Amino acid sequence: MPRSMNTGNGAIVSRIAxxxxxxxxxxxxxxxxxxxxxxxxxxxxxxxxxxxxxSSPASVTRFCRSLGFDGYTQFRVAIATELGHAAAEHAWLTDIGAEFEPTDSPEKILRTLLNVHVSGLETTREGIDLDAVGRAARAITASTHVDIYGLGGSAGIAQEFQRRMHRIGISAHAWSDVHDGLASAVLQSESSVAIGVSSTGQTNETVQMLAQAGAVGALTVAITHDDESWIADIADVSITTAAPVGYLRPDDMSVKHSQLFVIDLLYLLIAQQMFDPATRRLAATATAVSGHRRPRKLNSRSPEARSELQEEAS
Known part of the structure; x- marks a missing residue:
């Protein structure tokens, strides 16, 4: 029977050393x-x-046996297995992070996630420049058009902000394709606002689109976790969100929640400044889609539901 040994992370190489x-x-x-x-x-x-x-093949065989293996084949399999485990652990640490273990219980994962997400929101609140947010909100309210640029995960944030702006009557477009975004950016003017959403602040295409809009006179706004990043440097206004923590890298969902927190704040400040038209438009858009919503289902145990059922039966 083949002899075996511990093949944990680095075990074979450590044994050899x-x-x-x-x-x-x-x-x-x-x-x-x-x-x-x-x-x-x-x-x-x-x-x-x-x-x-x-050396010689015979020496290689003796080497393998000195480590507890029957021969080179068993040694190769053990080394390959150990390397596979190490690669998996490296991938886990790189893409998921050290806060979570593969064997963690759902309850522990839930607690850790909650702490990370709450921390991200609190960090954003503590570090946010309300003067910068207020300047961006006033500019958007007075603008003739808002361009919003974002790629990858930031594209969803850009689209969500565009939908909110649209509902209260602000002309806005979200662009996640650099060709379309650049074509739109070059058509902006001093009455426009351009917003670039990039967690790292280093996404080349987003920076290009925002820079192009700024070159033709638009007020440029960066939403990023790094206020010393490339996109923050070229923007007229920089709004900082929480930086990623050590999990779910490189696309940390707590960062997305911090970005949503910022656009929610912007949205509410804008809606305040245009209260009357904003409320009318919100009511109009809600009415327009109301026919596509099913009525709330009555609780079958409530008196109203029992009364309706009795009437139908009679």
Missing amino acids: ERRHAMPVALARIADLVISHPTTPAELTITELAERSG
């Missing part, structure tokens, strides 16, 4: 190669590994 000083010269050369390049056994045949390390 621990035993290397006691190995004969030929085996030590193999050890040095594997320690320096752990993927080598998974990539090379026994003959190739022997040539690469300046």
